[in-house]
Amino acid sequence: MRLSPLPADEWDDEVDAALAGMLPKRRRNPQGAGNALATMVRHPGLTRSFMPFNAHLLFGSTLSARTRELAILRVATLRNSPYEVEHHTAMGLAAGLTLEEIEDAQRGAAHDSVDQLILDATTELDRESTISDATWAALSEHLDERQLIDLVFTVGTYATLAIAFNTFGIEPDRELEPEYER
Known part of the structure; x- marks a missing residue:
């Protein structure tokens, strides 16, 4: 694994906001988000920009x-x-x-x-x-x-x-x- 999921002690409001469009509050944590999203939030700005587009593909397509x-x-x-x-x-x-x-x-x-x-x-x-x-x-x-x-x-x-x-x-x-x- 080249990039591991973001450690729990590094999850902050910016990370939470990056996942808000995709996951309910109870899933916006390292365990609930899963390996892919928990790794992607190492770059919260990119994740925040990408999530609405990906949500369209999954839910609005x-x-x-x-x-x-x-x-x-x-x-x-x-x-x-x-x-x-x-x-x-x-x-x-x-x-x-x-x-x-x-x-x-x-x-x-x-x-x-x-x-x-x-x-x-x-x-x-x-x-x-x-x-x-x-x-x-x-x-x-x-x-x-x-x-x-x-x-x-x-x-x-x-x-x-x-x-x-x-x-x-x-x-x-x-x-x-x-x-x-x-």
Whole structure:
């Protein structure tokens, strides 16, 4: 672990404010926040700026929770992010995905044609930093403009988080409930 979670004795009002948009008061502590957020608050200004955007992706996105989790699981696997895979496996189950669907998504395969398009688009974004014209056209038959935008930003954001979490050495939270509350 290159960066450890911020020690409890260093949590102050600035750290609390950085997490206020994402977590309820009872979770704004080193144990309740989990390893990722407890590490991110080492830079409270960045965390405070990032949290509203991430909250949009998790709670305000035009994508269904199921679609969002398929995309996140795929990019987390492509980016080899154990933290994100474990965390979003639990969130995927909560969003209605089965373990088989989660395992398939990690491999980039789906039985449903729309799910397959989401996985293909995620793979293309990760590998090429764009969605091909053919995939975009096919997705456009099922997703509206805002959903397409939310998909691109979800994949990009979770690719960035995977890079950060892998670089910092953030370990999965085995004891923490993954679903955030607002």
